Structure formats: C-alpha cells, structure tokens
Amino acid sequence: MAQADTHDPALHGTAAAAQPVAHGEGQQHPIRLYLVVWGWLFILSACSYAVDYFGLQGLLRWSLIVTFMLLKAGLIVAIFMHMAWERLTLVYAIIVPPLVLLVFVAIMVVESRYTELTRLLSFGTGQ
The missing domain is CATH 1.20.5 (Single alpha-helices involved in coiled-coils or other helix-helix interfaces)
Structure with a gap:
C-alpha cells in the first residue's frame, strides 16, 4: 500500500497558499513608534536638565540624573537597537x-x- 506524501500542496488545498512566506527583508515598524520614542527621549532629557535648573544637590540630584540616563539608554537599546523584538x-x-x-x-x-x-x-x- 502506497503512503501519501504529506508535504504535497495538492493534498492540503488552500491551506498551503494561506501560510505567510518569510522574506529576507527586515520587519518594518510604524513611524509612530519611533516618533513616540523620540518624544520620550526629549521628555527624559528635559527632566534631566530640570534637575540642574532647579538646583537639586546631593544624593537626590545624582540618583535622578542616573535614573533618567538609564531610562533613556533602555529606550534606545529596546527600540533603536531592536532588542524589544529579539x-x-x-x-x-x-x-x-x-x-x-x-x-x-x-x-x-x-x-x-x-x-x-x-x-x-x-x-x-x-x-
């Protein structure tokens, strides 16, 4: 008794045609995502400069500056280096x-x- 080939597209009908084909090109993200990230980077930078503007001193100043720096670095790594999708x-x-x-x-x-x-x-x- 002959066994049917399970990889034959004729046996699967339209199911084989409905599956997406992977392309060698990269995934394109919407421009809105990048604009939102640039907006957040601008806001975090403004907050970092506000720490100096308001004259905060000591441990509070440095903890705020380092926090804003780490948040900005995290956004850059996650979105612009595509780590969020890796x-x-x-x-x-x-x-x-x-x-x-x-x-x-x-x-x-x-x-x-x-x-x-x-x-x-x-x-x-x-x-």
Missing part, C-alpha cells in the same frame, strides 16, 4: 553583563566602607 537569549547576552558589573560595584562599595571602618577602629582617627 530572542530572549540575545537580550540576556546584552543586558546581563552590565547588571553583573553593577552588582560587583555594589559589593565593592560595601567592602570599601567595611575596610574604612576597620581602619578607623584599629588605627584611630589620626592626630
């Missing part, structure tokens, strides 16, 4: 290393404060 492994390959570096920096900050405290307790505050 595979999860590629996103992890780009996002995880800087996060690991930030964890190491945080560990170094904690260790430096411990070392400073130990030195002050052991050797005194000087003359």
